[in-house]
Amino acid sequence: MRAIFLVGFMGSGKSKLAKQLATKLNCTAIDTDEFIEKQEHCTIAELFEKHGEQHFRDLERQLIQELDFLQRIVVATGGGLPCHSSLMEEMNRRGTTVFLKLNAKELHHRLKEPKRKMKRPLIANKSEEELLDFITDKLEERELFYNQAAHVFHPTKDDFSDLIQWLLLHERNS
Numbered sequence: 001m002r003a004i005f006l007v008g009f010m011g012s013g014k015s016k017l018a019k020q021l022a023t024k025l026n027c028t029a030i031d032t033d034e035f036i037e038k039q040e041h042c043t044i045a046e047l048f049e050k051h052g053e054q055h056f057r058d059l060e061r062q063l064i065q066e067l068d069f070l071q072r073i074v075v076a077t078g079g080g081l082p083c084h085s086s087l088m089e090e091m092n093r094r095g096t097t098v099f100l101k102l103n104a105k106e107l108h109h110r111l112k113e114p115k116r117k118m119k120r121p122l123i124a125n126k127s128e129e130e131l132l133d134f135i136t137d138k139l140e141e142r143e144l145f146y147n148q149a150a151h152v153f154h155p156t157k158d159d160f161s162d163l164i165q166w167l168l169l170h171e172r173n174s
C-alpha cells in the first residue's frame with residue numbers, strides 16, 4: 001500500500017475519514033494539523049499568531065517530506081497544504097491523492113458553528129456572511145490544486161462508506 005493523502009477544504013471531513021480508513025486498512029492515520037500541534041506544543045491558531053502563516057506552511061512542507069519513508073499511512077492534510085511548495089505534486093508522486101469535494105454552501109454549513117470556527121485561525125473572527133465569502137473565494141483559489149488529486153469524491157454528510165469501499169478495492173488492486 002502506498003500512502004493515501006486526503007485533500008480538501010477545511011471542514012470537508014479529511015480527519016474523520018483518515019481515522020476510519022486507517023482502521024479498515026490496519027495502518028496509521030496522520031492528521032498534519034494535529035501532528036504539527038503536538039510537535040510545536042501549541043495550537044495552529046497560536047502558531048499563526050506567534051510565527052505567522054509562512055512558518056506554519058514551512059512546517060507542513062517539512063512534515064510531508066519526512067513522511068517519504070512511510071508507506072502504510074493515511075494522511076489528512078490541512079486545507080491549505082496542497083497549495084504551497086508544490087506539495088500537491090509531491091503527494092501525487094508519493095501516493096494516492098483523494099480530493100473530498102464539497103461546495104461553498106455545504107462547507108459554510110459545517111464551519112459556521114462557533115466551536116469549529118475557533119479552532120481555525122483563518123475563519124475564527126468572521127461573521128456568517130464573511131465566512132461564506134471567504135470560503136467561496138478560497139475554495140475557488142484552492143480548487144486549482146485540489147483538482148490535481150488522482151481521485152475526486154463528493155461526500156454526503158459524514159458518510160464515507162462508499163469511498164472507503166472504493167479505496168479498499170483500489171488499494172488491493174494496486
